[in-house]
Amino acid sequence: MSSETAPAVPDSGPTRASLPAHAQSLLRMIHRIRAGGSVMGFAIVGSHLAAGHASVTAWVLLVLHFLVYPHLVHAWALRARDPIRAGLYNFLLDGLLLGLWSASLGYPLWITFTLVVCNTISVMLYQGLRGALLATATFVLPGLALLWVTGTPTNLHTSALTTGLSMAGLAVFLLMVTRMNFQRTLKLRDTREALRRSEQALQSANDALHGQLDEIQVLQARLSEQANRDPLTGLYNRRYLDSTLERELARCQREGQPLSLILIDIDHFKLINDSWGHPAGDEVLRQLADMLASHARGSDVACRYGGEEFLMLLPGMPLGVACERAERWREDFAAATVGFGEFAIQATLSAGIAGYPGHGTTAALLIRNADRALYEAKAEGRNRVTVYDPQRSVAGN
Numbered sequence: 001m002s003s004e005t006a007p008a009v010p011d012s013g014p015t016r017a018s019l020p021a022h023a024q025s026l027l028r029m030i031h032r033i034r035a036g037g038s039v040m041g042f043a044i045v046g047s048h049l050a051a052g053h054a055s056v057t058a059w060v061l062l063v064l065h066f067l068v069y070p071h072l073v074h075a076w077a078l079r080a081r082d083p084i085r086a087g088l089y090n091f092l093l094d095g096l097l098l099g100l101w102s103a104s105l106g107y108p109l110w111i112t113f114t115l116v117v118c119n120t121i122s123v124m125l126y127q128g129l130r131g132a133l134l135a136t137a138t139f140v141l142p143g144l145a146l147l148w149v150t151g152t153p154t155n156l157h158t159s160a161l162t163t164g165l166s167m168a169g170l171a172v173f174l175l176m177v178t179r180m181n182f183q184r185t186l187k188l189r190d191t192r193e194a195l196r197r198s199e200q201a202l203q204s205a206n207d208a209l210h211g212q213l214d215e216i217q218v219l220q221a222r223l224s225e226q227a228n229r230d231p232l233t234g235l236y237n238r239r240y241l242d243s244t245l246e247r248e249l250a251r252c253q254r255e256g257q258p259l260s261l262i263l264i265d266i267d268h269f270k271l272i273n274d275s276w277g278h279p280a281g282d283e284v285l286r287q288l289a290d291m292l293a294s295h296a297r298g299s300d301v302a303c304r305y306g307g308e309e310f311l312m313l314l315p316g317m318p319l320g321v322a323c324e325r326a327e328r329w330r331e332d333f334a335a336a337t338v339g340f341g342e343f344a345i346q347a348t349l350s351a352g353i354a355g356y357p358g359h360g361t362t363a364a365l366l367i368r369n370a371d372r373a374l375y376e377a378k379a380e381g382r383n384r385v386t387v388y389d390p391q392r393s394v395a396g397n
Helices: 021-051 056-079 083-104 109-150 160-227 238-255 269-276 278-294 319-335 363-379 390-396
Strands: 259-266 301-306 309-315 338-340 343-345 349-356 385-387
Touching (some): 021 056, 056 083, 238 349, 238 363, 259 269, 278 301, 278 309, 309 319, 349 363, 363 385
Antiparallel strands (some): 259 309
């Protein structure tokens, strides 16, 4: 079985349907200007030819140039590789052909003036002053060359009809161009207004989004805070301590600073619950938590370690200062009274202290040694503060 390959179709440029909307709009406007001006040019030049009994060839060329040519160059521009550039270059071709017409007629004053003004304005609308000067040169120079080669005599005179048509055509052309530019100005104004409204809407949406992001960040911060807080006492929980202790210990090791841990336990807390109930025990826990939080520095971490146990993380605090603070807390808590209904509850606490670097260089070892010191405080009668002693722990083991 044989197969044939279809021949490749050469790229003939974009089709009208594939052109961007702004390109199609510009080409349509150029076509309207050229077509409208060509109709007026046909009437003006035709009236002049009729007054001079022109040949059939001149009439055929007149029809081809002014009535057929505008549509041919428009179709070519639509299929060109660069339609916009092709449409603008066609204005120069217009100038060349109009200049040749003017020269072949002997440069009649009103016809020449009308043709050169209309063509120059058309080019200037889209290519500025430089394009207008080039269009004028394209109009004049080839015509003068034709006049010199053929020796055609100049004839500045035009009939009243041709003069009137030239004046009317020039006026109509200027009005038509002015109307088109007015429409473009209105469209540009509407586009800018729509863009301004879009920018305002985008800014409003952006502000709303930033507001929502701020709310989300605040909510995330609250959720993170709630996840790190003990709901009963408001102190930090064990989860937060586990991550913070490692970080603070590493910082103190890096900076050569001491660090102290105070592990606190409420004495006979089970008896409080059994005697007055768990709500009373909760009030006692809150009382101790409030006292610890109120005396904590900005760098300290007050934590509910579990049950009736609390832990104070004191970065940068020497062991002796930590012992003094623990004694003051013990005395203040013992002297305080927790009101619960008609009852006045008093409780005491015991505390065990361990410090870096003397009692350990890891978080786990420091907590374990603080717990051993707390155990010794309770074993020695409770309501006391005990600093971890390695020698005593070895002897006890």
